[in-house]
Amino acid sequence: MISIRDKDTSFYDKVYEVVRKVPAQKVTTYGAIARYLGTGKSSRLVGWAMNNCHTVKPEVPAHRVVNRNGLLTGKMHFSSPNLMQELLESEGVEVQDNQVQDFEERLWDPGKELQ
């Protein structure tokens, strides 16, 4: 279990670390990441962290992170608004109307899958 507010590792690095572990054809949510990191209710911080994700290396597969409804809320923050959906579809994730199809089946919760 990764704990938040460690002195060595920043919250953002942990977010990126978890997102990179998301397997292809799977997606996760901001809240799942937040709970796994121990921030719990501060899921907005995950979204804020994703705002900086393009500055870190290696790059973070931010397209696999959606909100709890499976909605691609962050697509407009990509270099191209269509990029997020195209990346998901290229990995075999069906996306329709900015929403991941069969979302519950494709959900990958780090708190349960990783531990």
Place this chain on the structure above:
DNA sequence: AGTCTGACTAGTA
């Protein structure tokens, strides 16, 4: 220092 905003969530109706 106060206020507003946001790639959010859980609860309630």
Place this chain on the structure above:
DNA sequence: CTACTAGCCAGAC
């Protein structure tokens, strides 16, 4: 399913 609310943290102004 939708709509609204409160709570949450960091940053911009």
